[in-house]
Amino acid sequence: xxxxxxxxxxxxxxxxxxxxxxxxxxxxxxxxxxxxxxxxxxxxxxxxxxxxxxxxxxxxxxxxxxxxxxxxxxxxxxxxxxxxxxxxxxxxxxxxxxxxxxxxxxxxxxxxxxxxxxxxxxxxxxxxxxxxxxxxxxxxxxxxxxxxxxxxxxxxxxxxxxxxxxxxxxxxxxxxxxxxxxxxxxxxxxxxxxxxxxxxxxxxxxxxxxxxxxxxxxxxxxxxxxxxxxxxxxxxxxxxxxxxxxxxxxxxxxxxxxxxxxxxxxxxxxxxxxxxxxxxxxxxxxxxxxxxxxxxxxxxxxxxxxxxxxxxxxxxxxxxxxxxxxxxxxxxxxxxxxxxxxxxxxxxxxxxxxxxxxxxxxxxxxxxxxxxxxxxxxxxxxxxxxxxxxxxxxxxxxxxxxxxxxxxxxxxxxxxxxxxxxxxxxxxxxxxxxxxxxxxxxxxxxxxxxxxxxxxxxxxxxxxxxxxxxxxxxxxxxxxxxxxxxxxx
Numbered sequence: 001x002x003x004x005x006x007x008x009x010x011x012x013x014x015x016x017x018x019x020x021x022x023x024x025x026x027x028x029x030x031x032x033x034x035x036x037x038x039x040x041x042x043x044x045x046x047x048x049x050x051x052x053x054x055x056x057x058x059x060x061x062x063x064x065x066x067x068x069x070x071x072x073x074x075x076x077x078x079x080x081x082x083x084x085x086x087x088x089x090x091x092x093x094x095x096x097x098x099x100x101x102x103x104x105x106x107x108x109x110x111x112x113x114x115x116x117x118x119x120x121x122x123x124x125x126x127x128x129x130x131x132x133x134x135x136x137x138x139x140x141x142x143x144x145x146x147x148x149x150x151x152x153x154x155x156x157x158x159x160x161x162x163x164x165x166x167x168x169x170x171x172x173x174x175x176x177x178x179x180x181x182x183x184x185x186x187x188x189x190x191x192x193x194x195x196x197x198x199x200x201x202x203x204x205x206x207x208x209x210x211x212x213x214x215x216x217x218x219x220x221x222x223x224x225x226x227x228x229x230x231x232x233x234x235x236x237x238x239x240x241x242x243x244x245x246x247x248x249x250x251x252x253x254x255x256x257x258x259x260x261x262x263x264x265x266x267x268x269x270x271x272x273x274x275x276x277x278x279x280x281x282x283x284x285x286x287x288x289x290x291x292x293x294x295x296x297x298x299x300x301x302x303x304x305x306x307x308x309x310x311x312x313x314x315x316x317x318x319x320x321x322x323x324x325x326x327x328x329x330x331x332x333x334x335x336x337x338x339x340x341x342x343x344x345x346x347x348x349x350x351x352x353x354x355x356x357x358x359x360x361x362x363x364x365x366x367x368x369x370x371x372x373x374x375x376x377x378x379x380x381x382x383x384x385x386x387x388x389x390x391x392x393x394x395x396x397x398x399x400x401x402x403x404x405x406x407x408x409x410x411x412x413x414x415x416x417x418x419x420x421x422x423x424x425x426x427x428x429x430x431x432x433x434x435x436x437x438x439x440x441x442x443x444x445x446x447x448x449x450x451x452x453x454x455x456x457x458x459x460x461x462x463x464x465x466x467x468x469x470x471x472x473x474x475x476x477x478x479x480x481x482x483x484x485x486x487x488x489x
Contacts, residue, residue, distance in 0.1 A: 022333050030456040039399045039464045043454030044202055044229055044372045049256035057314050069309050082313040089316040096238040104263040104302045105312055109228040110137040112247035112263035115302050117141045119273035122148030127193035129153045129172045131164045132410035133201045138226050157414045161362045162204050173219040192220035199230035203411035204361025205372030210241045233334040235327040244269035254318035257311035281305055330455050337453045339365035344466045350380050351475045360415040371453035379477040384444040388483045397468050405447040412447055435485055446486050
C-alpha cells in the first residue's frame, strides 16, 4: 500500500482489509453510536471521541500530579515535559523540521488565526488575498488588514465544482504594490502580503491545490493554510509544502480533547509578527513602573496565559491513535465512503424521474474532494426543501447533520449564484432579520445540508441517510407551516 499523497491525490486505497479494520474500530471505540441508535454525519463539525482515548485521558490525569507549567515544581515539570512531548508529536505528524517550524497551542483553529491576524504586519501597500471559499474565521483577517491599511482581494470560485479560479488567483498575486518594490528578481517572502485559503473547503469538500503555497511565496507572499477540514482524513507533509502558517483544531481530527488547536508556523515568519499586547506567560521580563516588557523568544510569546496543560497531552495520545490506524488507510476509508454517498445521492429520484438532490461542489469522488458533501433536497415540485424541515426530520430519526451556511458565506454565495451587485445593494439597507435578508436576496433557503464523513463512519450510516431521504421526501412537497424563524446562519 502506498501512502495517500499530501496534495490529496490518493494512492492505492488497499480496499479489502480497510473495511474490516474500520468496522472493528466502530465496535471498539465508537460503539456508543450503534448502542444509542445514532447516525453521525457531521465530522467536519467535530470528530467523535474514541472511547479508548477518553479512558486513557482520565487515567493519566488521575494517576499523576500536574501543575501550572510556569514554575519549576515537580508538578510543573511533569506538565512541561508532556507539553514538550506534544509539540514534538505535532511536528512529527506533519513531517515538519523542528528547526524550521514551531508549534503554538491555541484554543482552536480560530484562536490560531487570531494570533496571526493581530500580529501580522499589514500596512499600506500590502495585500491580503483570500479565496471566496473560506471559513469566517479566515474572512475575519480582512478586519486586521483594513485596520493596518492593507488592501483585500477575494478570488472567486467558478464552475459546477466551485473551484477557485486559478487564473484569477494568479492575477491577484501579480497585482503591483502601491509603493515601489524591488524592480527585478525574486521578492522576499511576505514583502507583498498574505495569501489565506483552505486546503479543503468546509462547505463543499473541494480540495484546493497545495502547490499554490510555493507559487504565492515566489510572488512575495506569506501563506496561511487553513487545514482544519483537511487533516482529519489526509496527511499533510510540511517537508514538501511549506506554508508560513498552518492552523488546525484537534477535536476535528480525533474528537478529544476539545478546546485545543495549533498554529504551526515557520520560525522565519513567526519572527516577523508583532504582538499588540503581552500577558502572563508571554514575557520573560516586564516592569509595571518602568512600563517595558520583553517577549519570550520562543513559542511561549504567543501562548497567552496558562495553556490547557491537562488536555494538550491528549493531542499526543490522539496522534498516536490515528497514526496507529494509518493516515493512508483513514484517507482511503473516507474516500470509499464518499464515493458511495455521492453515487447514492445521484440515484435518488422522484417517481417522475426528477432528481431529489442538488449537490454543490464536485459530484464525483476522487483526488480533488474530501468527505464533506453539501446539498439541498428537492421536493416533487423541483423546489428546494427548507433546511429547517431537514433539520427537524433528520433529528427525529436520530441523524446528526449540519444545515445552514457553515460559517462560509462566500461558498454559499457562489453556490446560489449571488452577484456582488445584489449583495452590496442589500448590505446598504437596514435589514431587521435573517428572514428579511433571504427575501431581499430571493433565496429559497438559508444555506444547504452538509453530510460529512470521518474515521468512525460506516456504510450503514450512508444507507440510513439515503433511506431516510427516500421515505421522507420522495414524491412529496413538504410544507413550511410551524417552522420557527431563523435566528442566524
